[in-house]
Amino acid sequence: MLQSNSIKWLLLSASAMALSACSESDTAVSKPQQAKAAQVETQQPAVKVTSAAGASPSVAQPAPETGAAEPTNPSVAVEKASDTSEEAAALNSAQPAPSEDAAATEARLRRVIAQQVGNVPIDRISPSRLPGIYEVVAARQVIYISDDGRFLFPGPLLEVSQGQLVSLTEATLREIDMEKAPQRAELISQVAEENMVIFKAPKEQYVLTVFTDVNCVYCRKLHENMQGYLDRGITVRYLAFPRDGIGSAAYNKLVSVWCAKDRQLAMDNAKLHNKFSATTCDNPVADQYSLTRQMGLNGTPAIILANGELISGFMEPERLITYLNSKANTQVSENR
Template sequence: MKHLTRLLVAAGVLTMVACSAQADTPPKNLKETISKKLGRPVDAVNSTPVKGVYEIVIGKNNIVYSDAKGQYMFVGELVDVTKKESLTEKRIAELSKTDFNKLPFADAVKIVRGDGSRKMAVFTDPDCPFCKRLEQVSLNGLDNVTIYNFLMPLPGLHPDAARKSGMIWCSADQQAAWRNWFFDGKLPENGPECDNPIERNMQLGASLGISGTPALVFANGQIVSGAVPQEQIEAMLAKSK
């Protein structure tokens, strides 16, 4: 989506934003109207730079847009052509922020490299191929960083991920078990039967609006989804320092 937006903006095709338009206050009953029509709660209704178009926030960080009557809605990106930036992406990033220091770090597999001064968290599924790519390519080689790995299996996609998560957590050497699995595909010999935080991690991820893995959380509270390249991670670590 981000790449597509850049292409459309560069081509002058995506012209949804009228930069000179004056934002107006959302109608008082719009939130209730849309909630009834969709049959689900609406978290917030906000103005946009486009008169008569309103931002509808559903489920913490999902954004759609509506007219003043809630009769027409569209899903897509609102782009400021002059600034060549997606206002939708910017708002989703704002809505997705969390308090990094309030994360339950005791429920994560902690890996420290170098002086560990830079901090980040990763929500990961042991059977997720993108999580393995993130480990092997993007995170491998990062220095002076502390990574808190929250095991968050996605049972709907990977039925055996919860068992593997438990085995890694229950290992006498969690860090070794982590590396052995993600780099060599070898699970520890122990079972998953110990007091583990796997269910709590799944609930935590849901509360943060994380529905897929991998998801990276930086010290400034920014959440980024996907197996992003190492240079982007370095930039985010520098930004959140």
């Protein structure tokens, strides 16, 4: 069986965000490190990837270079040799039987995953577009397994279609995510606008709700582009998401914004100038943080569309308006 750290790596690799976002685990990283990471990201060449489900385009970064292979440890080699018979038996049991039906295949692969990874809740197993490879949806993430059970790996699984790379993994993730969209839309509808920090577009076409953390480099990047969103008819309504939790420094900073007489100015000062006033009052920050727990959000900025769809991360104004217009046009076509 794979070690627990291998299991964690597999699921974390599968859950890597396609867009630029600050995860809750990022809060342990210092601000200089975050800034350096953002600078490196902008310098990396990128490959455009499109979701098979028509989801927002993502950016795939080049894989890091690896060093020379590590020398073989004799003791590890001996241990591996002693496990050969057990591994062979496991592989034999994983082999597909002749004329195996879909239900039998799924049951067999579930047993293989349980043997190798442990008791991970599996939502479904289905054939992928790649022959001989099955898609496994587990813990709201996507991983892949070969038909014979020998290979288990995270995505993304990319398909070349009409000269473009199409992310089949992202399409499945969007499908999974959209199952929670109605719940998110309902929860947000219960939040009064007076408890938000709103930047309203003069010629409003779309209204987005954005969960934000003042310590997140990508939240600051989004705010730096605020005029671009407003000029394109996109209203931004901020809700608070202190990733470090209630009572943290990030929480106190957000409280100071929500308690300011001019919330827009306070947000500008916080995001653009890193300036805060030690102000407290009866505020909704804790309640809004509770919403992120109910929605299962784990990163910022978390952009929620009117229908509850989630965009996890920063998206430039032009790219975002193109996506929103595309969705609107598709909706019009479907309603005809």
